[in-house]
Amino acid sequence: MTDNKIALVTGANKGIGKEIARQLSEAGYQVLLGSRDLGRGEEAAKDLAGTTAIQLEVTDPASVQAAADRIAAEYGRLDVLINNAAIIPVGDTAVSEVASDVLRDGFETNVIGLVAVTQAMLPLLRKAEQARVVNLSTGLASFTLVSDPDSPMSTMRIVGYNATKAAVNMVTVMLANELRDTGILVNAADPGNCATDMGGWDAARTPAQGAAVAVRLATLDTDGPTGQVHAEAGQLPW
Template sequence: MKKVLITGANKSIGFEVAKQLLEKGFYVYLGSRNIENGNEALEELKSAGFSNAEAIEIDVTSDDSVKAARAEIGKKSDSLDVLINNAGVSGGQPQQALIATPEQFKQAFDTNVIGVARVTQAFIDLIKNSPEPRIVNVSSSQGSLTLANDKSNPYYNFKGAVYQPSKAALNMYSIALAFELRETAVKVNMVDPGFTKTDFNNHRGSGTVEEAATRIVKYALIDNDGPSGKFFSEEFFPEGVECPW
């Protein structure tokens, strides 16, 4: 049975990703910053008939928390088939370049970039032990420099000076990671779930969590001939077509 760790999996897109991978026969480590919230999500999954899951406390901004999560999972398994770095924050308001505070930038980068690096580095030994290891970093079309400068982009007028740079940095980190792992079986990709109706955007999105999760799950399941180091945004580009930077 393949095993997956999903950060930020106690609600919204991460929770739906967990459900879809459980349906596909995975054992799911339901990562949650707050273990109580994780356990509530786990009970919901159990009520829906899913048994191959457990809640794991993991705060991606904390070295100690991530190390503890790695140790806990390491007690149960010597490999991890899929890591989905889903946990993320917007950085709050305001998002204007001349007004946003240093604290906002620190929060966004600590979670969206450093947190991804922290978790990936902690679990890479288990990931490399899998015969078909996959890393999916949940990104955003807002992290594309090309789209940010495209006046035909429906989100062109949104210039989030905190959130967008953090996702652009995540994309660059992901490319560097894929390059370093190019001689291994590990596939690393970035996926934009789309403008999804969740707590993250006060439910202003147009897409559903089911659609968003399906996009992410696809790249958790790619075969050994699949892509690596690529950024996919099905909201803007046909299925399977890499988003231009």
């Protein structure tokens, strides 16, 4: 048992998720580093004091439930849930060409998996004093930005990613509404384009810079926003 706040980060064995885990552990949180491959999670946890790997495949209900059961048994509550795990599905492309299976893969991980993890963790979040939920989103899910022909966001042809993250935005707002009277704040974070396997290694921002946006939302005071999407510079338009 620990008096520290408990945080779970999904997909934390690498990339932005690993950096979120690092920054939360440096802020004094006991961090559960979710990884679908426990070995990769344990490898990542070795680099980060105050973190423990936990097996978590977001598309596998048994894995999600086992993670929730373990957190309940070991800590009895969850202060922070960061839904970070996501994919750009293999074969993702323009709306005119995308295969149904590609769309299905994207929704399975990025939306259905995220909701399943959130549902499993909600009883534990409700037991924390002022829990926070942060869903990783992107400017590519912003209707305002993607519908602006002058924005670089309008040129990306990956509907299996963009549409799933737009759905994540809606899930964020709806959960924030549902939990408005509980003190649990639910927001989405746009890390910006960061150098990771997903973002491309030539991206301008570091994973640590991207992680900081999510960490800010995970550590909001009681008067912080809920049901919003934020990037480094502040609130993003939907």
